[in-house]
Amino acid sequence: MRTASRALALAxxxxxxxxxxKSLEQLVDELGGTDAGLRAQAYNDLIRRRDPEIVALLGxxxxxMPADGHQxxxxxxxxxxxxxxxxxxxxxxxxxxxxxxxxxxARLVVAGEKERVPVLCKALDELPTAERSSVLSFLYSLEDxxxxxxxxxxxxxxAPQHLVINVLEHLERSxxxxxxxxxxxxxxxxxxxxxxxxxxxxxxxxxxxxxEGAANELAKALTAExxxxxxxxxxxxxxxxxxxxxxxVFEKAxxxxxxxxDVPSLVALVRTHSPESLVEALRSLLTExxxxxxxxxxxELATMAGGLDSKDLQTMLAGNDPEPKLAAADVxxxxxxxxxxxxxxxxxxxxxxxxxxxxxxxxxxxxxxxVPVLIDCLDAPDAQVRQNAWTALQQxxxxxxxxxxxxxxxxxxxxxxxxRSAGVLTLRTWWQSVQ
Amino acid sequence: MRLLDRLAxxxxxxxxxxxxxxxxxxxxxxxxxxxxRPLDVVFGSPVEQYGRTILVVVDPSAALAEQGFATAFADTxxxxxxxxxxxRIGLGVVGQKGCVVTPPTLEHATVVxxxxxxxxxxxxxxxxxxxxVRAAAATFSGATERVLLLVTMDNGDVEDDVEQTVSVLQxxxxxxxxxxxxTTLADSYWAARPYQEKPRGTxxxxxxxxxxxxxxxxxxxxxxxNEMTPAGFAMWGLSRLAAATNGKVFLHSTAxxxxxxxxxxxxxxxCTGDHLPPDDAWNEQLLGQLGPLATSRxxxxxxxxxxxxxxxxxxxxxxxxxAGLVRDNPAVRLTITAEADRARPGRDLDLxxxxxxxxxxxxxxxxxxxxxxxxxxxxxxxxxxPAGSGLARAEAGARYTRxxxxxxxxxxxxxxxxCRDVAPALFDKGEPEPxxxxxxxxxxxxxxVGIGWSNLCLCHGVKPFFGVELAGGKELVPELxxxxxxxxxxQARYAKSQFGYALRRNGIAQFWPTFPGIxxxxxxxxxxxxxxxxxxVTPKRPPREGGSSGGATGPTTGGR
Numbered sequence: 005m006r007t008a009s010r011a012l013a014l015a016x017x018x019x020x021x022x023x024x025x026k027s028l029e030q031l032v033d034e035l036g037g038t039d040a041g042l043r044a045q046a047y048n049d050l051i052r053r054r055d056p057e058i059v060a061l062l063g064x065x066x067x068x069m070p071a072d073g074h075q076x077x078x079x080x081x082x083x084x085x086x087x088x089x090x091x092x093x094x095x096x097x098x099x100x101x102x103x104x105x106x107x108x109x110a111r112l113v114v115a116g117e118k119e120r121v122p123v124l125c126k127a128l129d130e131l132p133t134a135e136r137s138s139v140l141s142f143l144y145s146l147e148d149x150x151x152x153x154x155x156x157x158x159x160x161x162x163a164p165q166h167l168v169i170n171v172l173e174h175l176e177r178s179x180x181x182x183x184x185x186x187x188x189x190x191x192x193x194x195x196x197x198x199x200x201x202x203x204x205x206x207x208x209x210x211x212x213x214x215x216e217g218a219a220n221e222l223a224k225a226l227t228a229e230x231x232x233x234x235x236x237x238x239x240x241x242x243x244x245x246x247x248x249x250x251x252x253v254f255e256k257a258x259x260x261x262x263x264x265x266d267v268p269s270l271v272a273l274v275r276t277h278s279p280e281s282l283v284e285a286l287r288s289l290l291t292e293x294x295x296x297x298x299x300x301x302x303x304e305l306a307t308m309a310g311g312l313d314s315k316d317l318q319t320m321l322a323g324n325d326p327e328p329k330l331a332a333a334d335v336x337x338x339x340x341x342x343x344x345x346x347x348x349x350x351x352x353x354x355x356x357x358x359x360x361x362x363x364x365x366x367x368x369x370x371x372x373x374x375v376p377v378l379i380d381c382l383d384a385p386d387a388q389v390r391q392n393a394w395t396a397l398q399q400x401x402x403x404x405x406x407x408x409x410x411x412x413x414x415x416x417x418x419x420x421x422x423x424r425s426a427g428v429l430t431l432r433t434w435w436q437s438v439q
Numbered sequence: 440m441r442l443l444d445r446l447a448x449x450x451x452x453x454x455x456x457x458x459x460x461x462x463x464x465x466x467x468x469x470x471x472x473x474x475x476r477p478l479d480v481v482f483g484s485p486v487e488q489y490g491r492t493i494l495v496v497v498d499p500s501a502a503l504a505e506q507g508f509a510t511a512f513a514d515t516x517x518x519x520x521x522x523x524x525x526x527r528i529g530l531g532v533v534g535q536k537g538c539v540v541t542p543p544t545l546e547h548a549t550v551v552x553x554x555x556x557x558x559x560x561x562x563x564x565x566x567x568x569x570x571x572v573r574a575a576a577a578t579f580s581g582a583t584e585r586v587l588l589l590v591t592m593d594n595g596d597v598e599d600d601v602e603q604t605v606s607v608l609q610x611x612x613x614x615x616x617x618x619x620x621x622t623t624l625a626d627s628y629w630a631a632r633p634y635q636e637k638p639r640g641t642x643x644x645x646x647x648x649x650x651x652x653x654x655x656x657x658x659x660x661x662x663x664x665n666e667m668t669p670a671g672f673a674m675w676g677l678s679r680l681a682a683a684t685n686g687k688v689f690l691h692s693t694a695x696x697x698x699x700x701x702x703x704x705x706x707x708x709x710c711t712g713d714h715l716p717p718d719d720a721w722n723e724q725l726l727g728q729l730g731p732l733a734t735s736r737x738x739x740x741x742x743x744x745x746x747x748x749x750x751x752x753x754x755x756x757x758x759x760x761x762a763g764l765v766r767d768n769p770a771v772r773l774t775i776t777a778e779a780d781r782a783r784p785g786r787d788l789d790l791x792x793x794x795x796x797x798x799x800x801x802x803x804x805x806x807x808x809x810x811x812x813x814x815x816x817x818x819x820x821x822x823x824x825p826a827g828s829g830l831a832r833a834e835a836g837a838r839y840t841r842x843x844x845x846x847x848x849x850x851x852x853x854x855x856x857x858c859r860d861v862a863p864a865l866f867d868k869g870e871p872e873p874x875x876x877x878x879x880x881x882x883x884x885x886x887x888v889g890i891g892w893s894n895l896c897l898c899h900g901v902k903p904f905f906g907v908e909l910a911g912g913k914e915l916v917p918e919l920x921x922x923x924x925x926x927x928x929x930q931a932r933y934a935k936s937q938f939g940y941a942l943r944r945n946g947i948a949q950f951w952p953t954f955p956g957i958x959x960x961x962x963x964x965x966x967x968x969x970x971x972x973x974x975x976v977t978p979k980r981p982p983r984e985g986g987s988s989g990g991a992t993g994p995t996t997g998g999r
Contacts, residue, residue, distance in 0.1 A: 307715060338715040340899055370709045372906045401876075403708040405908045406895065406949050407861055408877050415876040434874045438908075 028053075032061045035076055036069035047076040051083065059084050063092040067099055075138060078107045086115045102127060103135045110142040121148055128154045133163065137170045147178055156189045161199040165235055168193065168201025172208055173238060187212070194218060207236045211244040219247035226253045233257045241269045251277035258285045261293060267300030283311055299331050306335040314341065326351050326358035334365045345369050352377050360388035367396020370403050375435055382417065382428050390419035397431070405438070461742055464647060464672040465730035467681045468688045472995060474508060477618045477689035478515040481588050486525055491584040492543045496531035496575050497554065498568055498591035501561040502620075506693055508590065509555045516547050523547065527583070531575040532557045533591065534564070538571040539578050564977040567638050568594045569604045569676065576604075576611045585613040592620045592691070593980060595674035596629065596645030597638060602735055605683040615686040617677045621995050622646060624668040624937045625653040625731075625836075628983065630770065630782060631663065636978035647672040648731035649679075649739035650779065652749065653836050653941070654756045656766025657843050658788070658806075659850040661704050661894045664944035668937050669994040671726045675733070682733035692995040702896035705946045708907060709899040716898060716943075718934035721996045725936040728831045736779070744777030748833035751820040752840050753777070755813055759840075760785030762809040764847050790854065794887040794952070800858035803851045810848035817841050835938040842929045842942060845922045846897075849911075850948040852918055856911030857890070857950040865952060887952035894946025901926045910950060937996070 026034075026049065034046035050058060058080060066077050081089045089111075096108035109124035128151070131139060136158055143151060155171050163171075175186050187209075194205035203225060209218035226233050233253065240246075240254070254277055258270040267289070274282045286308075289301040305311035312335065320332035321344055330351060333344025348369070352362035363381045366374045378400065381393035398412050415434075417427025469477070481493065495512070497503070516523065529543035530550045541553045568591050579585045587608070595617075608615060622645060629635060629643035630651060637643050647670035655663040672678060673688045681688045701707040701714050732739045743749040753769050760768040763786035772780035788806055790799050821837055864870050865881045873879065895904075901923035909915055926942070933939040 335715070338710070338713050339717050340714075341717075368710070368713070370903055370906065399711070404906060406706075406708065407857075407880070407908060407910055408873075409880045410876045411878045412876045414878065430875055434877060437874055 028055055028057055028061060032058065032065055035080075036065055036073045038070065040072070043073060043076065047080070050080055054083060056084060056088060059088050059092060063095065066092070066096070067101065067104065071101070071103070074101065074103060074107075078104075078142070082111065086111075090115075097123065102130050102132065103139060106131055106139045107142045110139070110146065113148075114142075114145060121150060125150055125154055133158075133167065137167050140170050140174045143174065143178075147180075152179060152183070152186075156186055159189045159193050159201070159205075161193065161196045163199075163201050165201045165204055168204040169236065169238060172204060176242075182212075203232060204236055204239060207239045210246050210250065216247050216249075219249050223249045223253055227256075230256055230260065234262065237266070237269070240273055245276060246273075248277065254278070255281050255285050258282075259288050259293065261289055261297040261300065263294070263296040264298075264300030264303070267297060267304055271304050283308060286311065295327070298328065302328070302331045302335060306338065314339075318343070321347055326356065327361070330358060330361050330365045334368060337365075337368050342369065342371070345371060345373070349373065349377055352381060355385070359384060360386060360392050363389050363392035363396060367392070367400060370400060372404065374400060375404075376432075379428060379431050379435060382419070382431070383424050387420060390424070394419045461732050461734045461738065462682050463727075463730040464675075464678040464682075464688070464733045465727035467678060467686065467733060468672050468690065468730070472621075472690055472692040474506060474511045474618070474691055475515065477588075477616065477687075477691075478511060479519070480687070480689075481586060481616050482515050482519045482526075483522060486522065486584070489583050490525045490527070490581075491586065492527045492529070492579060492581065493586045493588060494529045494531055494539070494543060494575055494579065495550070495554070495588045495590065496533060496538065496568075496572060497557060498533040498566055498589075498594050499557045499561050500591070500593045501563065502592045502693075503590065504558040504561045506691070509551070509558050512554055513551045516551065529578075530554055530557070531571065533568050533571045533594065534562050534566045535571075538574040542578065563979050565597050565638050565641070565643075565980050566594045566977075567597050567599055567641055569597075569599050569601060572615075572680065573604050573607045576607050576613050579611050579613055585611065587613050587615050588618065589615055589677070589680070590618045591677070595619055595622070595677040596626075596643055597641045598644050598676050599641045601676045601679055602737075604680060605735070608680065608684050613684060615680045615684045617673060617681050617686065617688045618691055619673045619677050619688065621690045621692060622670050622672065622674045623994070624665040624670045624941055625651045625655070626666060626670070626674075627651050627653075627655040627663055628666050630767070631656065631666075635981075638977055644676065645674055646670070646731075647675060647678070648832075649675050649734070649736040650743065650771055650777075651769070652731070652743065652752075652833065653938075654752070654759065654765055654769070654840050654843065656785075657945070658764050658766075658790075658847050659854070659892055659894075659948040660945055661892075662944075664941040667703055667944050667994060668941040669996045670731075671721075671937055671996040672730055675731065675736075678731075678733040679735065683735075690995075701898035702894070702944065702946065705894035705896045706949075707896045707898060709903045714898060718930065718939060718943075720935055722935035725933070726996060729835050729933075729936050729938060731832060732830075740771070740777045740779065742830070743771075743833065744773060744775070746829040746833045747824045748821070748829045748837040749777070751817060751824070752833065752837040754820075755817045755837075755840055755844070758813055758816075759810075759844065762786060762813070763788035763806055764810060764813075764844070790890065791892070791953075792889045794889060796858035796862045796890075799890065800855040803855040803858070807848045807851035807855070810844050810851065814841055814844040814848070817844065835933055835936070838929055838933075839938050839942060842922075842925045843945065845918070845925050846945060846947070849915065849918045849922050852915055853909055853911040853948060854890070854892075854950055856909075856915060860912065861910045861950070862887075862890070862952055881952070883954070885954055888955050889953045890950050891953040892948045892950045895949055896943075896946045897926070898943045900930070904947060909947070 031046040031050050034042045035050065037043060062077050062081055066074070069077060081092060093108040093111050096104045099105050099108070106124065106127040109120055109127050112120045113124050128139070152175060155175055158171050159168055172190070176182065179186060190205045190208050193199045194202055194209055196202065199205065203222065206218040206222040209215050210222055237257070254270060254273040258267070258274050261267050261270060271282065271286070274285060283305070286301045286305050290298055290305065293301060302312070314336070317332040317336050320328040321336070323329060329347050333348045336342070336344040348362055348365050351358055352366050359381070363378060366378060375397070378393045378397045381389050382397070384390055384393070394417065398410070401410060415427050415430040417424060417431065469480070527543035527545055528547050528550050529539060530541040530553045531538040532540050540557065541550050544550065568589070572587065572589060576587060624646070625648055626646035629645055635643060653665045655665050673690060678688055680686070699714055699716060699719055701710060707714070732742060734742070750773055753771050753773055756765060756769045759765045765785050767782045767784055770780055770782040772778045788802055790803060793799050817837070818841060821841070901919060904919055929942060930939050
């Protein structure tokens with residue numbers, strides 16, 4: 005009886021803590037609305053819910069939505085079981101929207117209805133140029149020669165550069181190797197001085213055995229206009245071997261990386277083409293590069309022999325900028341040096357943009373002093389701080405107390421709940437009981 | 440008795456040889472891990488006046504075929520074609536009758552063709568490489584420089600008579616160059632599996648040293664650390680062939696040092712796979728200093744028997760086995776020197792197959808006390824040994840033993856703590872419900888049948904465990920402090936060597952109660968059929984368990 009009443013009380017506590025949910029109808033309305041922010045939020049909510057009821061709602065509403073909502077709606081349909089969505093796709097085959105016809109035909113073919121490949125080919129032929137890039141994701145896993153031929157026909161002189169890049173990426177993955185037909189299409193594109201996607205074609209050819217000429221031309225263009233590299237960077241992500249003439253281009257790109265996500269693939273390229281300059285380029289990025297990319301440089305340098313020594317890290321730790329401080333504390337911790345812990349603890353107690361990262365970094369320290377600070381972070385105003393602290397705390401408690409078993413759902417804490425005080429109190433009480 | 444012991448110690452010290460008198464594997468092991476360098480060195484070296492004969496003896500394993508050895512060989516012959524106009528090249532294939540399939544010839548293309556054919560049918564069996572080397576060596580003729588390039592990734596551990604092989608090679612004036620995989624430190628893998636079928640007349644060995652010179656099979660270690668530790672050298676038998684014939688050993692690995700991995704089969708409490716250990720790099724010089732002897736087994740035994748570090752370690756190992764702290768006794772008997780011995784099983788403390796927690800705790804505490812005594816005795820012996828005497832490797836082995844004794848003591852005391860405090864509470868119905876988010880650790884009514892355990896890895900050192908709630912409570916803290924002291928002292932000296940790596944591959948044990956498993960019907964033995972072979976069958980090499988492949992894909996000390 006006592007257990008039952010405790011469970012009931014706990015359930016009430018959890019229920020009270022959850023925010024009121026919007027109905028599916030409301031969310032689908034927002035998905036088809038004109039407010040981009042609401043549309044994205046509705047999409048995120050619907051993706052999380054995975055509610056099968058959405059199929060019927062989208063079946064009714066999809067075609068009347070503005071074009072901006074189509075992509076989200078199609079992704080939501082893909083999330084559901086194919087058998088339940090098939091009638092919707094069948095209906096969309098007759099839609100006035102070419103993109104919806106294409107996506108529906110592609111989904112049916114992917115599900116095994118190979119006889120619909122001609123329908124898909126027709127829909128692809130009818131697609132306006134502006135919508136071509138957005139349907140490529142629906143063709144993923146289809147390896148039909150007829151589709152490849154249509155995609156190659158999109159590599160025309162008037163095709164915008166981003167479309168050329170997307171098609172080349174898709175073909176490379178789908179054809180598994182670079183086919184002669186694709187190579188011929190790309191060579192034709194490169195030979196035409198008027199092609200909008202000419203640089204992409206040159207980048208593609210530069211990786212071929214006879215790519216020296218294309219590489220020379222590309223290097224000249226990218227040296228003259230270094231920013232153009234960021235339009236082509238995805239083509240270099242496979243880190244193939246390129247002619248030496250492109251090595252300075254890659255090195256320059258690394259020094260001017262825009263975000264931490266740019267760094268790993270560029271590091272791979274520089275490591276292949278001019279390994280002797282890698283550490284220097286990363287150090288330059290770390291000290292003079294874009295703020296958003298410095299963390300990536302730090303992460304790479306930390307794993308390299310001669311990349312960063314303790315002195316460099318201690319200098320960063322002693323600075324005033326929270327981001328480098330936290331990054332240095334994290335790298336030092338990974339090297340079994342806990343000297344960054346006080347700085348991370350201090351930063352996790354102070355409101356600011358850095359606090360979410362501070363909570364994440366603190367989670368790496370398996371130290372008891374971290375626990376109370378993370379519990380405080382559970383009630384921070386920033387949802388990301390709460391989420392990071394919650395994730396870190398669960399791992400930390402399991403590791404610090406290997407002989408205890410935890411069921412974290414039982415403490416009634418939910419980082420996105422409106423009222424989190426009961427959950428935080430439960431955790432704080434437990435923590436005090438084991439001290 | 441004490442007087443006798445002291446006299447023996449003095450005798451040992453007097454007999455202790457000057458260090459580095461005999462060749463070690465470090466002197467003959469070449470840097471690098473590629474396939475091309477050894478081929479370049481062998482086929483690209485200048486030819487002597489009277490010409491040269493190179494017999495390539497290949498053990499056709501799947502690993503070698505996959506790594507493109509035939510292509511690398513063909514490319515090398517093309518590359519050094521001008522240098523090879525007077526070099527006769529032949530091919531022997533291990534496992535083929537008489538071994539030599541293409542007698543030495545100036546028609547090198549035929550050798551490449553035969554090699555490609557041999558590697559298309561890779562062998563998965565244990566093959567006696569040494570017997571085939573003897574057969575191949577006997578076929579050399581003519582007054583030319585004689586080189587035997589032995590390429591074997593897996594079978595250097597199938598020993599029949601290494602010294603007989605050395606004798607044939609020396610008589611025939613053949614220089615042996617070996618291309619093989621890196622073995623593991625004092626590999627005890629086959630010693631732990633004496634039931635493994637092997638070709639008739641052979642013994643399965645495999646370590647880098649002539650004798651297993653690092654205690655293995657410690658209580659509460661889920662896997663033998665030395666079996667996962669790259670040795671930096673080839674298997675002893677192969678090193679011996681090269682050393683005895685003025686040859687060289689090249690190591691090949693397909694697994695370059697990649698991301699760090701804290702442990703194998705154990706849990707790391709202190710990272711989520713992002714550890715960048717400061718000691719991860721190898722110190723080449725230290726690795727070389729700790730290399731094993733590449734002499735005959737008899738000479739190695741003589742040398743080790745006179746080494747005070749080795750003697751102290753073996754005496755402790757034997758006592759530890761008798762106390763149930765180590766699985767087996769050392770395969771060495773100490774007299775005035777050392778002799779090979781049968782590795783008798785040690786005492787079984789029977790700690791895990793009982794649910795009598797009180798009795799198990801008492802036994803564990805007795806064993807922990809024994810650990811302490813043995814550690815003190817070992818330290819006393821080590822303290823008497825003059826600095827700089829004896830073999831560096833034997834000293835490392837002795838000091839490693841001391842740290843493992845303390846680690847085992849910690850594990851035993853933690854086990855006792857588990858039996859006395861943690862386990863009874865798990866089954867006590869009167870225990871209050873824990874505060875959320877903690878829940879009861881056990882939610883079942885059946886009776887336990889024993890105590891299971893796993894390891895929490897030591898890759899981050901001992902200090903981080905000070906904040907972890909281990910079984911054993913406050914009483915364990917001073918023991919952890921002592922473990923930290925000896926661990927840190929050991930790593931300060933050996934962290935970047937094979938011994939430091941091995942120590943990090945051990946762990947602190949975590950315990951739990953075990954319950955009867957669900958049993959099913961055993962499969963019925965199938966009746967014999969006509970398709971079963973009549974004659975003896977060479978046993979196949981089973982895939983290796985325990986974190987090392989035992990071949991070219993195993994752990995490596997990198998490109999020395």
